[in-house]
Amino acid sequence: MTDSNADAARADAQRFRETYESIRAEVSRRMVGQADVIEGVLTALLAGGHVLLEGVPGLGKTMLVSSLGEALKLSFSRIQFTPDMMPADVRGTSVLVESEGGGHELQFEQGPIVANLVLADEINRATPKTQSALLEAMQERQLTIGRRTIKLEEPFCVMATQNPVEQEGTYPLPEAQLDRFLFKLVVGYPEEGDYREILRRTTGEQEVELSSVSNAETINAMRSTVRQVPVPEHAEDYAIRLVMGTQPGSAYAPELVDRYVSLGSSPRGAQALLLGAKVKALLAGRFAVATEDIAAVARPVLRHRVLLGFEGLSEGVTTDQVVDEVLAKLPVPEEAAG
Template sequence: MSQTELPDTQAPPETRLTDDDVQAVDRLGDIHLKLREELRRVIVGQRDTIDLLLVCLFARRHALLMGVPGLAKTLLVSKLAETMSLKFNRIQFTPDLMPMDITGTDILQDRGDGRREFQFAHGPVFANVILADEINRAPPKTQAAMLEAMQEQRITVVGKGFDLPSPFMVLATQNPVEQEGTYPLPEAQLDRFMALIELDYPSEDEEISIARTTTGAALPELNHLMTAEDILAHQDLVRRIPVPDHIYVEAARLVRRTRPGGGTAPDWLPPLVSWGAGPRAVQDLILGAKSRAALEGSYMVRSEDVRYVAVPVLTHRLITTFAAQAEGLSARDIVKRLLDES
């Protein structure tokens, strides 16, 4: 097979879904539509944002939300958790936030018989969905504690380990405007986020609808469409979605084209990118494509699923040069150009 020739599109028989799995995909596709409709009762617009959040959730990954204040990020995440019967906690990150403020700590308690003992008081990280608001305002030690929670789904306090509940998802926000008093997230932590989801201003009609919705009566309570057990079962299902061989090749080649060294990038890229995406990006492209395929009711990953998740998965993993900034090119622009050329 030549370098440009792609393998056959058929998945091998052993990777095809069972009849029960097919029915589960159909159910997930129906739930996806119901979730959209339910969230539209309180969230105006943001359809792509909702879909990408669901892609990350069912892929067992975390997401980074980027947008100016007032775009309903907290409301969206809390209502998403509500529709799925999940426990939601919001942590406001500040420069004086300590690791124990997130994880919890041992507290000396009176047992009632004249003796005292230490008991662990759980911190806000013990929830299913965590909104880490303005995560880049926390000092590095606190970010490290959150990184352990994201990577290991457990925390360590005074030498003792504690497992976090399942499912577990961190949705972190960053303010793209105000950078004073912030601690930039290290690349190792950025790489732990599957997707960078950028929220833009609403359209004029959407903004009028927001004013109508939020300045009247109290927002309605949403119906519970799933349970934690349902989500865990569908997360396992996503892992079983078949991926044709040529999709693995497509994902790997796309990621390798973001790397300025090694001869895999197009000629125009090295002056614009100092560091490209690593192997975890290939994993997240495949997992994101699997999750998106299942949510759309598809029994196999397609090329359009990879392309759908490519921009949010790759953008935050590229480090652009001063030359790119001087030309007004962002990492998002570069990823889109790579997609256009592929």
């Protein structure tokens, strides 16, 4: 291996950090506070995943995603999910249109999901039938309607929001749907110091106009850089054991998991851990994944992949507690190997 390759890798990593920082700074011009959420959304976008944002109304979830669309100069569409929405409203359908010669013909009208950034607002208000319309698009990056298959343009990222409070009239996302989100980010209330800035920006005369600091091509290049980051064996072992630690009955599961968890993470969770950790490693100025990168993304990656049992729900155990317990009890592979 020549030094030129190493130099190229260093240059890619440097470019990655700079672009990332510029996007973050631009989004932060409109979005006050919520640094962790912004970082999580950007990490998921650059890792090639989708994000589920959970928070009570009024915290700026929708604004964050729309700001990201503006800053990245990507095609952006917003779908407001409602109980009477049909899958065709998401994916698109064939409509009868009059042809030039006076006749009629079926013409496919693509749905709002065909975009780079898709904001699925209040996704849990739609029926599971409509929610599942996103499954193929999120995993395969394509749509199949009838005999027509549409390849979705990269970067494609679904950012869904849901409100954890108003559960009446909602349909919790099925496990298959949840598993397709790389991160689940919990949007909390802003800090006390952020309130003044929020009020100043949102109640004044001037609106904050965002400029596009990146584009689809740059995002795709950054995604490619992320994929090149190597993962050493001990980090792979750590990610595997971390995922296995969420599965009740496994050798790495702590007592809390055995008792309260009914379903652990799938291998897709390990993939998400490594992809998120690669972005973290690049942002930390390293060229390989470390165990601390994996631990840093463990919560957003695993919290929606762990299904609590009845006893856990009745005891008030949260999935974040489960992930923290697994992290605390799981030995680093080198220490375990002794």
